[in-house]
Amino acid sequence: MLADVLLGAPLNVITAGPDLFRAAVAAQGVAVTPVDWQPPASATGLASLWCDAVDAANRIALERLLAAQPVLVDVRPAIEVVPGMTQDTILHAGPPITWERMSGPLRGAIAGALVYEDLAATREEAEQRAARGAADFDPCHHHAAVGPMAGVTTASMPVFVVENRAAGNRAYATLNEGLGKVLRYGAYAPEVIDRLRWFRDVLGPALGEAVRRLGGIDLRALIGQAVQMGDECHNRNRAASALLIKALAPEIAALDLAARERARILTFTGGNEHFFLNVSMAACKAALDAAHGVPDSTLVTTMARNGTDFGIRVSGLPDQWFSGPAEIPQGLFFPGYGPADANPDIGDSAITETAGLGGFAMGGAPAIVQFVGGTAAEALRYTRLMYEITLAENPAYRIPALDFRGTPTGIDVRLVAQTGILPQINTGMAHREAGIGQIGAGLVRPPRVCFDRALEALAREHRH
């Protein structure tokens, strides 16, 4: 063979990039090892963005992100506080999507929400109503809101109100229902609807009264403590939930309610180790919204999934989504379920990773591997890797296991494109069919195309 003739020994070739190279060499009978590194989709686009103007824009956006002071100030029905909310609005997680393209769990959650709002009597009636366009679908993210998994938020649902005292903006998220058969995972059984009505009638008003009496709860301080206690505030919220309940308990205990209801409120919230998740998400949203809309900034301000598409937004192009197909998470399944049951990645909860928590802070939350899979060493590796694609270390959120280094914060589209390293997200997994609920938890990444498209658009905008 040619190689043998030229070099006097069998040849081993490693190829990167287009398959053309691998195929051409292999056709000559040479052993080929392809590696999956790819050059940035737009190398010239990337080069044009490494400039003082973008650096300066990113400094402004990053400063706003790190300066955020999220404070839990109230719990109110969505219709009273969420901007643009109407009786017919159905907010959902992720980028915009039509009913036809929605996955099972999102459709299930919408059906459940319509029944809960007394806008339909059955799932079938609800689906017909949704299919004929009688509901106004819109992403939570377009209304300063975020929702885990399906993220479905309707008029009468109580929402946490988080105020960013540094910038004055507010963000919103529904109350967490716990695990198993819950609306956000696409379940709509009577027990799901009953729980939501108790939220509306008792839990929401009680939490709102308690938070107002306390004059607000400093979430930056609380999250900072929780990170030192092994939470990453996405899929591990054990410490943060306990700290939040500890703060609320004196006021709940003093409420003018039946003793039984006071006890039920503290039993329900105390029994839900994910109770803090939605608060964490609203805190992250309040911080990132303040950093959104800085011209020329390549900072990622949103990562969100609707169960079909994964979409990101960047600060410098505030009105655009850059989307690609959502992937299936890999992880641990509850007994009786497996990968074939899993819906593609869904939920706004990747707002935590976007703000430097969640998968980015897993190194400080080694016990999470018991829930999402992997080892403590891998969790630490994920966090270390995320420093490669972020612009800062958050001084408010420090990881003891890394000698109190701040969590990697502020994803730069340029760094993702240049390194090929994708953000590491941990996530719950929903069954792909409506009505079933959570089936496990695991790890997932965004499709790379989101970042390639954002980079191209940023470079195009930058040239103008």
Next chain:
Amino acid sequence: MLADVLLGAPLNVITAGPDLFRAAVAAQGVAVTPVDWQPPASATGLASLWCDAVDAANRIALERLLAAQPVLVDVRPAIEVVPGMTQDTILHAGPPITWERMSGPLRGAIAGALVYEDLAATREEAEQRAARGAADFDPCHHHAAVGPMAGVTTASMPVFVVENRAAGNRAYATLNEGLGKVLRYGAYAPEVIDRLRWFRDVLGPALGEAVRRLGGIDLRALIGQAVQMGDECHNRNRAASALLIKALAPEIAALDLAARERARILTFTGGNEHFFLNVSMAACKAALDAAHGVPDSTLVTTMARNGTDFGIRVSGLPDQWFSGPAEIPQGLFFPGYGPADANPDIGDSAITETAGLGGFAMGGAPAIVQFVGGTAAEALRYTRLMYEITLAENPAYRIPALDFRGTPTGIDVRLVAQTGILPQINTGMAHREAGIGQIGAGLVRPPRVCFDRALEALAREHRH
């Protein structure tokens, strides 16, 4: 010189053991580096204890320690539940001691307790009463009880009741008062006495009712969770306190008390990050008492300090204390205080280290270094070192940072004597004068003589 003549080069000598060697070499003009390793006080005694009979005894004692199932079952006035308690009994921390030899903070706490019990009107009157022998002093440890710092426990004080469901024994500890001006650090101001009376009249009865309604709280599970959340359950109890309050809150909120009192109970307990300490100590005491009194066992079942002496007890010689002078802890001082203000080591709280928590579990609680001094790396080193002098790893208490290895548990007097490694304790620091309170926190070790004396006595007993 001789060395030069014999070896043809300058000599450097390292000496261990008696100073005689160092001096003899130095006298010949040779450079000497002394190291502080010492041979076991009783090498033949130690050798005699490395035998099947002692190993078998230790297996029994260790099994009882690891099998313990401590459950918080009640809160009651000491007089109702603590064995041998009378109206005139004053329990204190550490080994037995007379009034004349007591340090300032222990005297201050006793004076405060006598005022609290209406047995004296002033500190002076209380001290006169104590000095003339009108109070029956006895170690907490002789009454199945433990108390942090001064450890002073009197008849009407409410105590946590912890039942070891594996062995059926019970252990007791007072309620934690928080930091600063508190009885256990030797303060006796009116605010200290008022707080204790509120404990007696409101907090104690309320906690007791809540615990009874819950049917008990599984402390092994709770401590296991807290260790995974960065507590070591001696000087860091942030997670455990929050988890305990989360468990109690629903019942507290439902109590038939004024709303103001329900709120005050949860505000006070929620505001005290050390609230769990006394519960942790009673849980450790309940586990270790079950392992006490196994003939031939060299397992350490008590380490305790009265502010003057440091005493240990071993399983095989249940009625003896082996004591030496308590040392001054080294650590961080509150503003305005320094080493000259510190009392020698005091308190029964080293029961946590004896049970494999506290300083032994510091590697899982890196944030504690902000309170006691040092670095996260040192905390990990202390835990790793403690595996050298312990017989087991506790499967119930696992440290994520050590890939979920169990905490080093069960100190063996033989291993301490053989390695020269002393147990690592972290501790609060009291002012050496009565009436002032806590002035800092730090690290300390027992005097080695405690272990030498225990070893000699065990070897003597073993020969008979």
